[in-house]
Structure formats: C-alpha cells, structure tokens
Amino acid sequence: MNRILVLLLSLLSFTALATDSLYRVAVPAQGVPLLDAQHQALAQVITRMSGLQDPLSNPTLSAAVQAGQADVIQEYSYQEGAAGREMAVLFKPEAVKQLLAQAKLPIWESPRPKVLFWLVSEDRLVPDEDKAGWSDRFALQGQRWAIPVRFPLMDLDDIELAKPELVTQGLLAPLLKASQRYEADALVLGRLYQKDDAWWLDWTLHTSANKGTALGSGRAKGEPDAVVAQVMQGLLAYFVDTYGQGGSAPASDEQTALTPGSGSQIQLVVDGLKQLSDLLAARSALDATQALQGLNVVSMAGDSVIFSATLATDDGKLRNALRLDHRFTPVTDANQPFHFQWQGQ
Template identity: 30%
Template sequence: MPIFVSRELASMRVFLRSILLGCAGLVAPLAFAAQVNGLYQVTEAVSSQQPEERAQALQRAFDTLLLRLTGSDLEGGQDELAALRKNPQPLVRQYAYEGDSLVVDFDPVATEQRLRQAGLALWGQNRPALLLWWLGRAPGNVEDDGAQLIGDGQAGAPMLREAARHRGLPLRLPLADLQEQLLATPETLTQADAGTLHDASARYDADALLAVLASERDGEWSAAWRLWLGEENTQGKVAAPSQEALADAVLLAASRFIAPHYVVAPGAAEQIVLEVSGVDVERFAELERLLGAMGATLSRMDGERLVYRLQSRPEQVRAQLRVAGLHELEHEQEPAMAEVSAEAEDEPVEEGTLMRFGW
C-alpha cells in the first residue's frame, strides 16, 4: 500500500513529536528491549602477561564477542572468519590488563563490517530485557540451609550480572523480598505453565523470563533452567565446576535461544512500511525508542495511527514489537489509511512490505 506524506504533515510531525516526547517523561515506560552497554568490551582471564598468553586471550575474547553478536559458535569454514579468529588484532581498538584479566575493546564499526563481509547474521545492541529468577545457594554460603532466591543487591547478584554481561544480555533481578522468596519454589520455577511467575514478574517490565534451579553435589554444580520469550519457551540442563561457570553456561544457553529471533543477515533486510494503531503519549515514546534503535523513521501521523519506514526483516520486526506488547493486525481488520491526499499528490510513493500492528 503506497503512503504519502505532505509537506504540512512533515512540519506537524516534528511539532507533535516534540510535544509528545516532552510529555513522555511524566509517565512510566512500558517494557521494551534494552540497550546493551559495553557490548564490544570483553574480559578474559589470563595467567600471565606473556605474548603467547595474550595472543590466546585475544582469540578467546574474539570468540566471546562472536557469540554475543551472533548467538552461535559458528564452528566452521568461512575463510574470512578463520583469518579473524587466528589474528583478531586488526579489530582491537585497545587492550589493558586488570589484575588477572585482559580487557579488550573491539572497534564496533570495523568488527561489524568484517563480520558482515564474512556473511554472518548479526544481533544489534537493542535486546530483550531478561528477568532472572535464580534459586540456589548464594556464593560464600557453605551452610546447607537450603536454596534461596538471589535478588538484586544480594551476595549472588554480581555473579549473575557478570555472567549476563559476558554473554551480552541486559539482566534484571527480582527484589527477592519475603513474598518472592515464598513464591520461588522448585515447583514454581520448573513448571511449564509460567502463569504464576509471569504475574510476579509484571512489575519488572521484562521481555523474557529465565527461571533457574541450581544445586551442588560433591563440588559439581548443575542447573535446570526454563526460558520464556513471548509465546515461545525452551528448557535445558547444564553442569559446571563452579557457580560462576554455571551462571555463565546458563546465560550462554539463553543467548543462543534468544539471538535467532533478532539477528539480521547481510542482504536479508527489506523495505518495510510499518503501521501502528492505538498509539497514545506513552506508547509513542516507547515506539520512538524501540524503532529508533532499528533505524526507523516516522512517515505519517493520523490521530492514534502512525506509519514508519525502515529496513529490516519482517521476522525481526515481529519479534521486537511482540516483546513490547503489540500484536499483528490482519489487513482486513481495520480500514487502511488514505493512500492519497490533496496535499500529497506530488510526493513520492513509499514502496515496501506493509506490516500493521496495534495494542
């Protein structure tokens, strides 16, 4: 469906946007995908500062970054990727030693360019906010007094945040107050129906839920986990020699499940005309943040209905909008916007795949 924008509407759009964004600060935002900070900075443990050890740490750092950006191990064959794995130095902006770790800052532009040249599908910085319900023993607690829910500000929180940071996921933790401690039983966290957990998670504005039941036996740690993303869910089990390694393994599994919903392969993007209905002030502010991260531009405003244009894949647009609570509309559900207006007869037609969503 072609859509036109008059010069008068373009001016009005700027005026209305400034008013709406000014009012948006007065209301709380809805849940939406979060921006990941430090995505291109990787920390790897080292045993020395010898050149050989540094070279190996740089290779490990590149592999970690590759997992963050693709959600896949990519164990194979591209010559371009193999060369980068062997010598990632051209992508490194700087590195420094901090204690027993090497901190590597990769150049975002050069890295993305080289990976796309290798034909890889990449995952951007805008990612679903993940709420983690972790039931296990807090680090440093050697008493066998049963598992507890690890909440924000508690002893185990830094361990979980570091694991999420290492795997490129924006993490949120529950408060773990008395009510939530009573709620977070092994039965609640492992059941397929997440209704109770979803109700308890509503106040955290998360896009995905991850429930983990961790345990230790004879020095070996294991965990059963279940993850919900929109209408989809998955589960699994992992084992590790320490709690830190266990947390990293769980967050890695979560990343591998979530990433395919958002990666965009080179050349896979297409021109999309996105129509969103039922937009009020609060929802307009959310759309600007969410679609702005996807490079969308506002094309038309018609009451509570907005039209954007962007380059993406329909599957990625659906995934992004679903985590924000929108649902896709059938084309016959509502009358389409007027295709031509008297003021827009000399405007160019916007071509592209039409997608229609609403609240």
C-alpha cells in the same frame, strides 16, 4: 540499606548493560602478550554478536585473525579489573559486521532482551544478593555476552507473590506479576540441585508478556561456572537465532529438501538411549518442545532409537529447543538432518 534505594540502583545497573557498547570487551591481560589478548577480545565480540562459540574454527575468521586486527580495532587500553590487569578493546562496529558477513554468520545487535532469573536452590529462591555467588556468576556471564540479566531482590514485595513451588511447578501467573517491577523481557525458571558430585540446573525460558509462553528449555551440568556458562550459551544461541540478521548462504536444492516445514513427516535418530529411563526422558523432552505431533518410536537397535513425528511448525522451533537442551548433542549425518546423541539425565 533502604530497600527502595536498593531497587532503584539495581534497575539502573540492569538497564545500563543493555545500552553499553556491544563492541567493547575486556579480557585478562596479566602476563598475556598484546596480540594474544587482542585475539581473545576479537573472539569474544564475534561470539557475542553471532553466537559462534569457537570463532577460530571458521576459516574466514581464522584467516582474518592471522592477518592482523588493526583494521577492526578502534582503540584499546589497559585497566585494573577484579581479577587483575585487563585489556579493554573497542572494535569498529562496521568492520566487525563486515567480517561476520564475509563468514556468513548472523549479526545480532538488537533487541538485547533483559532476562530475569527465578531459580530455586535448596527450597528457596535465589536472590539478587546471593551468598552462594550464583547471581554474581550469571551477571558476569551476562556482561560477557551482552545479555542483561538480574535476579529478584526477594524483599517483602517478592516474597508475597513468588514462592519456590511456583517455579518448580511452572505456575507462571504470580511470577509474571512479580516480574513486572523489573521490566524484564524474558524469564528463566529453573531448579538448581546437586547430584553425583556435580551441580545441575533444569531451566525453561519464557516470555514475560501475556501468559509467559515457553520458548525453550535446557539442562546444565558441572561445576558452578560451567553450569552458568552452559545456560548463558543456550540463551545466546536462542537470541541469535531469533533476532540475528543475515548469516545464511543461499540454500541449494539439497539444503531446501532438508529443511521441512509445518505438517512435514520427519524422523529423528537419537543415540545413547541405553535404558528405558533414557528413552522415556528423551521422548518427554521431544514432546516438551511443542514442535512435534504424533511422536512414535519406529525402531530400536542397540542404544539408537528412531522416532517419527509430524512437525507442528517449521523445523527452526524444534532445532532451537533441542539446542537449548544440553542433553541433545547434534550428530553430523549427511543422510539424517535430525540426528542427536543423548547425554543422559
């Protein structure tokens, strides 16, 4: 097929997702009862709009689902999808937003940044038409969460500018130039590899403007579908935090005291650092957030380490960066707002 035609068709599909209804979803319906399919559809649109991964864990949302969904569904129909029968559901935007507001969740309608993936696997850049299926998996998850994604064509124009080593070394200038033709708002640079019978993806999110400012980083591990889901969930969380509106209940004095700003001295507790390599990796990841200054180890007890540091910005940037890095899992701790469990390399 003519390469120019391929590029035009790809760009058309790239922008179509951004303008599609945010409140229309399709869920599997083969052998699924009507109400169960509608529950799945509502959960999907809530996650898409708020970033909440388990909507039914929220009491307000759970009660609304149990009470029925006639007031939030505008229309639904059945169709044949790639994996069989599906239910397509269009929700009422204002009803969904009202439901999210009642649950004190953020609402992210726009902008929906277009994300271009530069991923290296087996010393090559993963192309748009990837035989291993990575680009298709990311496209499917992009449709699910209404985040427009695509991969480079890797035609002669891309090959001239983009090399695998540029991605692995984080050299952005040539990649930013190569990305201009795709009109992307953000870039994901990453390295895919297999280790210990699992797939791993180390990735960083950058702006596509100026010098490609780093916005966050993460690591995903598991089967291919799980790896893709983890990365897309991390992007969803970042975009909701960045662009979402509302969702915050009025802060109490106690909550205000636990949200320090730039220049504040804080302590971070990280459990699960069982060996020196874990400690070094965790410290390196904390430094990479660029949200901390003067990071030091205060104490070590068993596999738990307490770090001290000065915030270089407000704590939101730090929390966003660690949320994107799946090696850090938040630990509920009323006495320590920066408490994490290290998940290993």
